[in-house]
Amino acid sequence: MSVKETASNWEPKILVFACNWCTYAGADLAGLSRLQYPPNIRILRVPCSGRVNPQFVLRAFQRGVDGVLVAGCHPGDCHYVTGNYFTRRRYLLMQRLLEYVGLDPERFQARWISGSEGPKFQEVVTKLTEDIKALGPNRKLRDAQ
Amino acid sequence: MKEITLQMQELARELLQKGEVNVVLGWEKGTFWYLSPPAFIDKPEDVERLVFDDYCHHNLSKYLMDYRYQDGKVAVFLKGCDSRAFNILLEDNQLEREKYVLIGIPCPGMKDQEKAKELGINGDIPLAKKCQDCKYPNPLVYDYFLGDKEAADEAAATREAKAIDYSDVEQIEKMTPDEKYDFWSSQYERCIRCYACRNVCPACNCRECIFDQSRTGWIGKANNTSENQFFALTRAMHVAGRCIECGECERACPMNIPIMLLNKKLIKDINQLFGEYDAGVKVDGVLPLGHFDKNDPEEFM
Numbered sequence: 001m002s003v004k005e006t007a008s009n010w011e012p013k014i015l016v017f018a019c020n021w022c023t024y025a026g027a028d029l030a031g032l033s034r035l036q037y038p039p040n041i042r043i044l045r046v047p048c049s050g051r052v053n054p055q056f057v058l059r060a061f062q063r064g065v066d067g068v069l070v071a072g073c074h075p076g077d078c079h080y081v082t083g084n085y086f087t088r089r090r091y092l093l094m095q096r097l098l099e100y101v102g103l104d105p106e107r108f109q110a111r112w113i114s115g116s117e118g119p120k121f122q123e124v125v126t127k128l129t130e131d132i133k134a135l136g137p138n139r140k141l142r143d144a145q
Numbered sequence: 146m147k148e149i150t151l152q153m154q155e156l157a158r159e160l161l162q163k164g165e166v167n168v169v170l171g172w173e174k175g176t177f178w179y180l181s182p183p184a185f186i187d188k189p190e191d192v193e194r195l196v197f198d199d200y201c202h203h204n205l206s207k208y209l210m211d212y213r214y215q216d217g218k219v220a221v222f223l224k225g226c227d228s229r230a231f232n233i234l235l236e237d238n239q240l241e242r243e244k245y246v247l248i249g250i251p252c253p254g255m256k257d258q259e260k261a262k263e264l265g266i267n268g269d270i271p272l273a274k275k276c277q278d279c280k281y282p283n284p285l286v287y288d289y290f291l292g293d294k295e296a297a298d299e300a301a302a303t304r305e306a307k308a309i310d311y312s313d314v315e316q317i318e319k320m321t322p323d324e325k326y327d328f329w330s331s332q333y334e335r336c337i338r339c340y341a342c343r344n345v346c347p348a349c350n351c352r353e354c355i356f357d358q359s360r361t362g363w364i365g366k367a368n369n370t371s372e373n374q375f376f377a378l379t380r381a382m383h384v385a386g387r388c389i390e391c392g393e394c395e396r397a398c399p400m401n402i403p404i405m406l407l408n409k410k411l412i413k414d415i416n417q418l419f420g421e422y423d424a425g426v427k428v429d430g431v432l433p434l435g436h437f438d439k440n441d442p443e444e445f446m
Contacts, residue, residue, distance in 0.1 A: 054378070055355075055375075055379055058375050058378055058379065059363075062372075062375055076439075082437065085438075088441055088443075089418075089433070089434055092414075092442065093382075093385060093434070095444075096410070096414045097381065097382070097410065098378075100317065100318065100325065100407075100410050101329045101378065102324075102325035102328070103326070104322050105322075141374055141375070142371060143365075143369070
């Protein structure tokens with residue numbers, strides 16, 4: 001049964017692409033350490049942040065997500081040695097392109113979060129949720145369905 | 146230009162008569178005086194059809210893709226931007242250099258077809274927008290060169306030093322997010338997804354384009370702004386770092402969507418973030434999104 005979404009009970013939906021080797025472990029550590037963070041995020045585990053295709057991000061916005069975070073290992077720490085360097089180039093560009101077509105820059109973020117950075121994961125997710133809550137629901141790039 | 150046309154015809158006749166090439170790709174006069182569509186000449190007696198005038202906009206390099214699997218050589222006339230397109234196709238391993246006879250033509254810049262239609266044959270027709278910004282009017286790769294090479298090089302040197310005008314991109318950058326979104330929605334509302342922009346683009350040379358793969362479902366069949374924007378942004382990201390600014394996408398667009406504004410934005414950012422780069426100038430396998438530098442700007446800490 002679904003609860004009808006109204007302006008008063010709206011909660012942001014945030015999609016987090018988490019790299020298997022760092023950010024996913026970081027999120028796990030945040031959980032194990034009982035660090036509190038908003039339940040608005042949905043974590044999608046990917047083998048490497050380099051796996052995240054720009055189309056994934058666009059499709060997420062199309063299907064009603066209010067914010068997207070791409071997170072992976074710090075440069076130099078990639079399990080596949082160079083994956084995140086490519087991610088960096090790709091999303092430096094993509095971020096500017098999305099801003100250029102009118103998406104609020106807060107809605108699409110990329111961060112490096114290592115396996116030992118549970119508190120950083122908590123901090124990033126909390127900040128992102130607060131920013132997106134302030135912006136309200138995303139209507140841009142969204143499919144009508 | 147008359148002279149170049151004559152030289153073109155002469156060279157084409159020679160190549161066809163000797164049997165060095167099977168077909169010559171050039172331009173011919175179209176239905177109207179401001180149209181010069183591509184011509185495919187395979188008989189020496191047809192070379193009279195070839196022409197080089199102010200409206201030879203078509204980028205002929207993309208047509209070479211149709212001759213990839215055929216035996217024999219193909220000759221093609223290349224302007225500056227066409228030669229960059231040829232380099233991109235070489236870089237993407239789509240073409241073999243030996244199979245093509247390249248005939249370079251220094252390009253004085255093509256004239257705006259839309260303005261020509263309005264102003265008439267005696268009007269003072271301005272250069273097309275893409276040609277005003279052109280940095281490489283001379284072909285960068287060729288086997289034969291038509292016209293005066295030295296004079297052409299001199300004219301090109303001043304062009305290369307000129308900074309590209311990004312004022313149109315900057316104007317959009319200055320808008321608020323909502324204004325930007327309204328602007329782009331109003332543009333892509335009109336898109337009929339005919340994929341003409343993709344079909345003419347030399348950087349769009351995948352064996353199977355993602356927009357043709359119906360089973361993966363990347364793009365829906367519904368014609369709505371969201372799907373259109375998905376197409377627009379995906380296309381822009383796919384050609385990022387390989388766009389040679391030939392402006393063919395915008396010319397081919399039947400709905401007059403300013404597609405080059407997206408491409409130019411990406412080019413501007415690539416130049417700013419990863420250092421000055423002009424696609425299709427060198428064939429060295431180093432593409433902005435295909436390699437990286439450890440000292441790239443860091444914003445994701």
